[in-house]
Amino acid sequence: MSIKRNNPKPRLADSVEYSGLVYLSGQVPNDLTGDITQQTKDVFAKIDSLLAASNSDKTRILSAQVWIKDIKRDFADFNAVWESWMPIENSPARAAVEANMAREQVLVEIMVIAAQA
Numbered sequence: 001m002s003i004k005r006n007n008p009k010p011r012l013a014d015s016v017e018y019s020g021l022v023y024l025s026g027q028v029p030n031d032l033t034g035d036i037t038q039q040t041k042d043v044f045a046k047i048d049s050l051l052a053a054s055n056s057d058k059t060r061i062l063s064a065q066v067w068i069k070d071i072k073r074d075f076a077d078f079n080a081v082w083e084s085w086m087p088i089e090n091s092p093a094r095a096a097v098e099a100n101m102a103r104e105q106v107l108v109e110i111m112v113i114a115a116q117a
Contacts, residue, residue: 012025022054028108040108067099
């Protein structure tokens with residue numbers, strides 16, 4: 001069984017496909033000027049696009065790891081966007097923690113593993 005690395009770069013690939021699963025690298029927003037709501041929506045759009053390119057979608061996400069820059073301030077707003085994006089019957093295993101980000105303006109980063117269709 002082969003490993004498929006999508007859009008590999010020097011430090012990471014956008015995603016990796018193996019054995020019916022797709023592993024997304026941590027996704028951060030393209031537009032770093034928005035608040036947590038806008039940045040989260042931006043990240044979800046990127047996740048939707050990457051999953052579609054790998055024959056999957058958000059309803060097939062098995063696990064999600066979420067890093068939030070200021071969890072005390074932004075967790076409720078992040079969860080509101082999550083709940084409007086993810087159908088409750090497809091809720092994955094998930095962890096959300098506070099973290100320092102590689103770039104100051106990034107408020108959220110999300111990494112997911114999903115099953116392919």
